[in-house]
Amino acid sequence: MHDPSTAPDDGPGTLFGLDALTPGPPAAAAAAGGPLFRDSSTARRLLPVREIHAEPAAAASPRGRQILARFPDARVVEVDSHWRVPGLHGNEGNVERWVRIKGETLVLGERKTLTTRPNGRSADWIAPGASNGCAMACAYCYVPRRKGYANPVTVFTNIDRIIAHLGRHIARQGPKPEPNQCDPEAWVYDVGENGDCSVDALICDNTADLVHAFRQWPTAKASFATKFVNPDLLALDPRGRTRIRFSVMPPDDSRLLDVRTSPVAERIAAAGDFLDAGYEVHFNLSPVVVRPGWEEAWAGLLRHLDDVLPDRVKRQAAAEVITLTHNRELHEVNLGWHPRAEEVLWRPELQQAKRSENGALNVRYRNSVKAGAVERLRALVAAHAPWLRVRYAF
Numbered sequence: 001m002h003d004p005s006t007a008p009d010d011g012p013g014t015l016f017g018l019d020a021l022t023p024g025p026p027a028a029a030a031a032a033g034g035p036l037f038r039d040s041s042t043a044r045r046l047l048p049v050r051e052i053h054a055e056p057a058a059a060a061s062p063r064g065r066q067i068l069a070r071f072p073d074a075r076v077v078e079v080d081s082h083w084r085v086p087g088l089h090g091n092e093g094n095v096e097r098w099v100r101i102k103g104e105t106l107v108l109g110e111r112k113t114l115t116t117r118p119n120g121r122s123a124d125w126i127a128p129g130a131s132n133g134c135a136m137a138c139a140y141c142y143v144p145r146r147k148g149y150a151n152p153v154t155v156f157t158n159i160d161r162i163i164a165h166l167g168r169h170i171a172r173q174g175p176k177p178e179p180n181q182c183d184p185e186a187w188v189y190d191v192g193e194n195g196d197c198s199v200d201a202l203i204c205d206n207t208a209d210l211v212h213a214f215r216q217w218p219t220a221k222a223s224f225a226t227k228f229v230n231p232d233l234l235a236l237d238p239r240g241r242t243r244i245r246f247s248v249m250p251p252d253d254s255r256l257l258d259v260r261t262s263p264v265a266e267r268i269a270a271a272g273d274f275l276d277a278g279y280e281v282h283f284n285l286s287p288v289v290v291r292p293g294w295e296e297a298w299a300g301l302l303r304h305l306d307d308v309l310p311d312r313v314k315r316q317a318a319a320e321v322i323t324l325t326h327n328r329e330l331h332e333v334n335l336g337w338h339p340r341a342e343e344v345l346w347r348p349e350l351q352q353a354k355r356s357e358n359g360a361l362n363v364r365y366r367n368s369v370k371a372g373a374v375e376r377l378r379a380l381v382a383a384h385a386p387w388l389r390v391r392y393a394f
């Protein structure tokens with residue numbers, strides 16, 4: 001049956017419309033007078049943007065102009081489509097420059113198709129993202145598979161249309177009829193499926209606009225996972241309508257696999273501040289990478305969570321547990337820039353292949369390995385962090 005709530009929805013007319021963009025004080029004003037982190041030398045080092053590939057309409061839009069003004073020294077290259085940037089897309093050969101391209105290159109485009117998809121695991125719905133791509137370089141990340149591997153951030157500048165679409169979608173759902181594991185009351189919308197909203201907030205106000213929009217929608221809640229601590233988000237006043245999910249894994253795995261991210265201890269240490277700033281704070285225990293010693297490493301991480309998190313964080317926390325999914329093409333690309341990561345990610349003796357809808361060959365742990373790992377991790381949570389409700393595990 002055709003489900004109207006998943007149909008592309010980019011027409012005019014909306015219940016919430018552009019009012020939802022209002023917004024509160026821009027981050028700059030709300031940051032208690034202090035300078036924004038995104039203007040700091042640390043942030044500039046993470047994103048030393050030198051080249052911006054822009055669709056003309058995106059560059060001319062208010063959001064596009066804001067971004068171009070933030071990086072006045074960047075070379076601007078006009079492109080027909082954010083999906084066809086010569087030298088970036090479909091060029092696995094960029095692997096040698098991969099990590100550099102991530103920080104030095106931005107793409108500006110307009111999101112043409114606005115579709116909200118049902119999910120049911122991490123969130124009730126997957127919202128059309130306000131970006132895709134990421135300035136970080138986690139070795140297992142599935143995002144670059146769809147973008148030819150050189151995968152800098154593409155910012156969608158028509159955030160007003162994305163928010164108007166969400167307003168209509170939320171209005172159509174009405175109140176959530178019954179609790180589920182996503183949330184007891186609110187429809188949860190994942191707004192960061194293909195990137196990291198904390199990093200996007202280093203570039204422009206798209207994340208701030210989403211956070212501000214959701215606080216006006218009493219039946220819905222935004223949700224995004226992050227591996228980056230961006231203190232500018234603390235000024236956004238989400239009023240409980242945004243769930244931030246700090247992704248955590250044992251620090252040794254993270255140092256090997258989570259290239260360019262904030263250290264795990266920093267993400268955990270930030271949880272109390274984000275709760276106090278009005279976020280709901282959850283955790284993604286992900287990805288769970290089965291390697292020699294993995295159980296001891298996760299037990300150590302869970303003990304660390306138990307030791308350092310304030311009670312107020314523990315009382316509202318919940319977690320998703322996600323075992324590693326990998327991919328043959330990504331494996332081959334990684335061998336070119338980070339072969340040590342593949343020693344733990346590519347374990348054919350433990351994994352099985354599955355052809356995905358788009359023809360890619362994905363690998364995941366064999367059913368028995370995965371079931372055993374999930375069961376073991378649940379037991380470790382029960383033993384070391386019994387306050388941590390596992391929303392789902394797979």
Ligand code: SF4
Nearest residue numbers: 134136137138141195
């Ligand atoms: S932070 Fe997330 S989106 Fe970015 S590279 Fe890592 S897994 Fe991918």
